[in-house]
Amino acid sequence: MDAGMAFDLGRCYSCVARRTGLCSVLSDNALMRFKKIAHRRRYAAGEHIFSGEEQTDFFASVCSGVVKLTKVLFDGRQQVVGLLLAPDTVGRICRKRSPYFAEAATDVELCCFPHGSFEQMLDGVPELKQRLLEQTLDELDSARDWMVLLGRKTAEERVASLFLMLATRANCSDYSEQIQRDSLGLDLHLKRQEIGDFLGLSYETVCRQITALKKKGLIEQPGRRRFRIPDTEALTRTAG
Amino acid sequence: MDAGMAFDLGRCYSCVARRTGLCSVLSDNALMRFKKIAHRRRYAAGEHIFSGEEQTDFFASVCSGVVKLTKVLFDGRQQVVGLLLAPDTVGRICRKRSPYFAEAATDVELCCFPHGSFEQMLDGVPELKQRLLEQTLDELDSARDWMVLLGRKTAEERVASLFLMLATRANCSDYSEQIQRDSLGLDLHLKRQEIGDFLGLSYETVCRQITALKKKGLIEQPGRRRFRIPDTEALTRTAG
DNA sequence: CGAGACATTGAGTAGGTTCAAAGACCGTGG
DNA sequence: CCACGGTCTTTGAACCTACTCAATGTCTCG
Incomplete structure (x- = not known):
């Protein structure tokens, strides 16, 4: 079976990421190429997606469900540092500094891009990198709003x-x-x-x-x- | 006087941003062009740099000193949401969503880039955008570490x-x-x-x-x- | 129907806030 | 040079919010 066909082409047209997320900036042509490297993955509620320790091999868009990012202190105290809803992205690019856990808070559907080919796409499609930067800035804003909540x-x-x-x-x-x-x-x-x-x-x-x-x-x-x-x-x- | 000469060329060679910050990824040539659009600006401790309300017209690297980002609740409760040391960057690119105040916590020296020409540089120099993305991701990591501190x-x-x-x-x-x-x-x-x-x-x-x-x-x-x-x-x- | 997980409610406690007063430091002006 | 005023820091005491511990209630699923 052709690897490119493993991903149902029709899905993109009803996907939140295509409407308002990472894929919204792609031309039809670029979307085609993007599809080829992507694959869907499902997680049941409570399922572990990745932890900061292990090498994450993919970057992903959340298509449905809620992903919970948590950090844990030595004695078990936990802090949720992010709730990711569609069409947020999950996964670490560039070097990872401080590890955290990603877990499916509900049933979750991810659209995963293997690291290597994703970064290749990033370099080849400027709008994609621009969009990723914007989403990261938005996440930073959210995190700072949350700091106000937690602190005050x-x-x-x-x-x-x-x-x-x-x-x-x-x-x-x-x-x-x-x-x-x-x-x-x-x-x-x-x-x-x-x-x-x-x-x-x-x-x-x-x-x-x-x-x-x-x-x-x-x-x-x-x-x-x-x-x-x-x-x-x-x-x-x-x-x- | 030539506008390009308003900025002392020698400064870059001893600048933290050039060594480990945003400018570290620039070729000598690109640095030259970058210099032309930049200008230094000093703030005394306690001085206001910008608030989220007003339109910020520049993006900047911190060259020395500490910049404090704060958010304020309706009744005056404050939360510092970021401490920026050299060679961090300060200023909003893309749309601004949630406003905060930037203030000089110590005497501060910024290297300011006007919005328009900075974004032009960003589009023209891929390494620069890459670097900005990395620094933003680092800031996001820091913010999340801080969330653990504030929450737990x-x-x-x-x-x-x-x-x-x-x-x-x-x-x-x-x-x-x-x-x-x-x-x-x-x-x-x-x-x-x-x-x-x-x-x-x-x-x-x-x-x-x-x-x-x-x-x-x-x-x-x-x-x-x-x-x-x-x-x-x-x-x-x-x-x- | 019973077991397990999750939610609710109560009572006592503790960590951090608030209010208050005194002390240290610094720049200014007589 | 020293007194003065303002700002910042330190320390104490009372209080309060949220935590901990514990018991009970509710829902779901085998």
Whole structure:
């Protein structure tokens, strides 16, 4: 079987990365070449994607699902340092300095590019490198926003910020439910423990604050994992 | 007077950016062209460099001194989201999303590139864009390390981490005092308040922890602003 | 239906903040 | 040269937020 055919050509046309991610800057022609080096890979929720120790052999676009990047202290304390949703990218290019773990927080679908051929593409297609730079700058901005949250916000503000962030991303990148601007919905796939590790809180505190926000009417929970933000403005105010 | 001569040609040869920063990837020829668009700019300690609100018209390399990037919450709470030492870069390229303030934490010397001509250079010199990407990735790594500190470390660990970080940077980038590996020195130009804003602590707590570390013999203070780390290993252990 | 994983809630504690006061340093001007 | 004022630092005491420990409740899946 031809290696280039292992990847279903039709997929790109419905892919988030093609619409708004890394692949959005590619000409049809460049996309063709890009397809040839790429392959899809699926991970079940909880599955390990890579750790900083081992040599990562690919760079990837997130096509669906949530990838969690964590760092661990010697005694087991964890900090989530990034949540990657489609069409974010994952993997290290250039030298790696500080190792972290990448794990599928939900079922995840990645579009993987082997290191060698990806860097070749990068050098050959300037728009691609430009786009990668832009996405990296965006990630840096997000990381800095998160530093403010971790360094200076109260527990309530942190939890409110998380809901706001997830709702915004869910409603921006998806074409779905753009209907009502002031009432956003989101599916919360993260466990309390994971939320705590992201917000720098214990999972009990996360619990209490979610309960508190529900009592205040700032968030609603119509389903098991489904949440609704009736008044975005109000939640933004309590998020700081 | 020729605009190109406004910038002293000799400076590049002793510049940190040329040795290990953005300019290190440039050929002599490209450096010549780069010089023509650059101009030096000095800021006194405490001076405002730019805020996210106003349109920044330049991108710059830090040649000497420390630049502090801060974000401010509605009620005045501050978080330092980055400390830039030579040969880091400062300024926003591409779209700006979340505004922050850049301020000179010490006397600072910048090598500024006007936006337009800098982006032109970027497109014309692939190594430059590559280098910028690498530096951005490094900054992202640093930011994520800091997220671990802010989210999960104790006050003592935070302060120890800061001393370690500053000492490492001071002794790596400078050619000075590479003498003893296990005894690093550093000059602390930041105020307690600024350290607190960086570490997500109150300045009183910073004070107490510095005192505690001195009592434990993990740091020494031979001069007003001068600190010495007698045993790097030991401090690393208490830094987590 | 029972086991295991996850979520919730309560009670006590601790680490860090806040408020307050005193001390050190520095530049300025009489 | 020294007194003065301002800024920054240090230290103490009370308080509070979030953590820890522990028990109970809930959901899912075999």
